[in-house]
Amino acid sequence: MQQQVIIVGGGMVGLSLALMLAKANISVKILEAIQYPTLNTQEPVPYHSSFDARNTALSRRSVQIYQNLNLWEALQQHAAPILEVQITEQGSFGKARLLAEQEKVESFGQVIENAWLGRVLLQQVRAHAGIELIDGVTVQGLCQDHDKVYIEAVRADQQALSLDSDLLIAADGRDSVCRQALGISVSVHDYDQVALVTAVETSKAHHNIGFERFSPQGPLALLPLPGEYRRSVVWPVAKGTEQQWLGEENDQHFLDALQQTYGDRAGKFVKTGKRSSFPLSQVLAERQAVGRVVLMGNAAHTIHPVAGQGFNLCLRDADVLVRYIAEQLQSQQDIGDPAMLHAYAQARLTDQRRVIKFCDSVVRGFSNQNPVLKVLRNTGLLAFDLIPGVKPLLANYAMGLKA
Ligand SMILES: Cc1cc2nc3c(=O)[nH]c(=O)nc-3n(C[C@H](O)[C@H](O)[C@H](O)COP(=O)(O)OP(=O)(O)OC[C@H]3O[C@@H](n4cnc5c(N)ncnc54)[C@H](O)[C@@H]3O)c2cc1C
CATH class of the missing domain: 3.50.50.60 (FAD/NAD(P)-binding domain)
Known part of the structure; x- marks a missing residue:
């Protein structure tokens, strides 16, 4: 049977x-x-x-899984590859860069709506x-x-x-x-945060670069989407403060806040989609x-x-x-x-x-405003960019291959 x-x-x-x-x-x-x-x-x-x-960032392993199901061709039409990742912290000097080419991979993953x-x-x-x-x-x-x-x-x-x-x-x-x-x-651990999610348009093309920016509110992710100027935003904010960012009437307020957090790395934030919020x-x-x-x-x-x-x-x-x-x-x-x-x-x-x-630990480590931790994080980010071996390790994690 x-x-x-x-x-x-x-x-x-x-x-x-x-x-x-x-x-x-x-x-x-x-x-x-x-x-x-x-x-x-x-x-x-x-x-x-x-x-x-x-939007979901699919790791290389996930892409392989969809390839095995013969679905990748259909999915790829709506996905953008991540060729570089830049990790920074607001108000700090450290910056870490991961390049797909350097890690000898086609991409770190693909972002799909x-x-x-x-x-x-x-x-x-x-x-x-x-x-x-x-x-x-x-x-x-x-x-x-x-x-x-x-x-x-x-x-x-x-x-x-x-x-x-x-x-x-x-x-x-x-x-x-x-x-x-x-x-x-x-x-259950409640992070007391909600994630604001939307798609934005910037004046600079994204060139398939993903940004992870740690701000006092939490880690803000800006990832490339299909279309040269479209990017996906995931921004955790304190629970209870999300209403000020939702709704069409707050579009400009939201774009200004993004601009302030990111500076001009992505050019000007010119347009935002509707924001949704997810408790974390x-x-x-x-x-x-x-x-x-x-x-x-x-x-x-x-x-x-x-x-x-x-x-x-x-x-x-x-x-x-x-x-x-x-x-x-x-x-x-x-x-x-x-x-x-x-x-x-x-x-x-x-x-x-x-x-x-x-x-x-990424969330807790970067959310903590303790000054000693801040110094360690700064040097940590720099060390991450300078010490061989650390970058490939994180890149492998991000690609979902270290399993
Ligand atoms: C803001 C945000 C961004 C994210 N970005 C990423 C990312 O970039 N990459 C990544 O890997 N992950 C990401 N994730 C995680 C990812 O979204 C989740 O892992 C995924 O949604 C889990 O899917 P699921 O099918 O298990 O659950 P769900 O999406 O919750 O689906 C559950 C389904 O079950 C149905 N259901 C519920 N109860 C019943 C019932 N009693 N009877 C019948 N049906 C029922 C629901 O209708 C629903 O369709 C993100 C999450 C968030 C919140």
């Missing part, structure tokens, strides 16, 4: 994982709360919780015979016994839906209902596999977006999980075997812990 995998959550991670599983000849059902629109024009997916105003990523993933998922996307269905609870996982869901018209599965992958985001239903506790917290599940259920994506670990690592880490998790499941299938074993899922979760801990620690 064919074994059945159900993914709860058809966001960036759920849809990508479904395509990876289907490529390994594993048939999948996705349950997604949002009712996705029909896509019959050349337009991005209208914004929703996963495919929103954000989430709405376009969503369109390409959704189109592929809908066209794949091995994937059934059931959208407009909210999972409300689940339980499991030795043989199966039982899922209770409700459709948009309030009709109840009951399903069972050999393996359930919970990719239902930071506040995962599945994780709660399993009684898995989480450790770190939410880590204490366990990622329980019985026949495994947590994936933000449901397993939500991290600060400071270094653009969250989704890249999720894709590496997904890549490894698919290999574990495919091996079970090949040897005609149970694809929901709790021991296999436990082994998968253990195997991913080292990479996850490294990335989580890296992102958290």
Whole structure:
């Protein structure tokens, strides 16, 4: 009998994982709360919780994963490569530069608009015979016994839906209902910040340079987007202060603040898109596999977006999980075997812990205004530019290859 995998959550991670599983000849059902629109024009997916105003910096490893799925050609049309990264701190003399050419790589990664990523993933998922996307269905609870996982869901018209599965992958985001239903506790750290996200236009072409600028408010990222003058902005500000930057009436105020923070490195900030805000917290599940259920994506670990690592880490998790499941299938074993899922979760801990620690310490290290730390940071940034070996290490981290 064919074994059945159900993914709860058809966001960036759920849809990508479904395509990876289907490529390994594993048939999948996705349950997604949002009712996705029909896509019959050349337009991005209208914004929703996963495919929103954000832009995602895909590491080289993530690009490789999409290449293996034969999706890269479609995604590349909406992506801009990062050929150089400059790291600076407002009011300090240190500056670090990473050049792709020097590191002997094509690029450090590619920046893609989430709405376009969503369109390409959704189109592929809908066209794949091995994937059934059931959208407009909210999972409300689940339980499991030795043989199966039982899922209770409700459709948009309030009709109840009951399903069972050999393996359930919970990719239902930071506040995962599945994780709660399993009684898995989480450790939460609230950064007391929200990230302002938008796309801007500058008078200078970006030349595919990404900037990471540490300001007293936090690390501000300016990354190249398709189109010579378009750049993606992620700017963490103190929680509760975001209203002054949102809304059309604050466009000029926002552009002036960017100008003041960046100086003229990017030329003049001439135009801004609509700003969206995202609360920033770190939410880590204490366990990622329980019985026949495994947590994936933000449901397993939500991290600060400071270094653009969250989704890249999720894709590496997904890549490894698919290999574990495919091996079970090949040897005609149970694809929901709790021991296999436990082994998968253990195997991913080292990479996850490294990335989580890296992102958290970058945020805490640079947010601290202690004068001694400030001096250390200055010299640290300079040393980073001067000491051989430090740069390639960080470059490898950023590219997602040190896993
Ligand atoms: C400002 C910002 C910038 C970022 N930039 C980067 C970057 O440059 N690079 C990078 O690698 N990462 C980045 N990230 C991280 C990245 O966005 C996350 O890793 C990613 O969104 C995780 O996706 P997900 O599918 O796990 O969760 P989500 O995007 O939250 O998707 C969860 C899905 O589950 C569905 N769902 C929820 N509950 C239910 C239910 N009960 N029943 C059915 N469906 C349900 C939701 O509708 C949604 O579609 C950034 C994050 C932020 C906040």
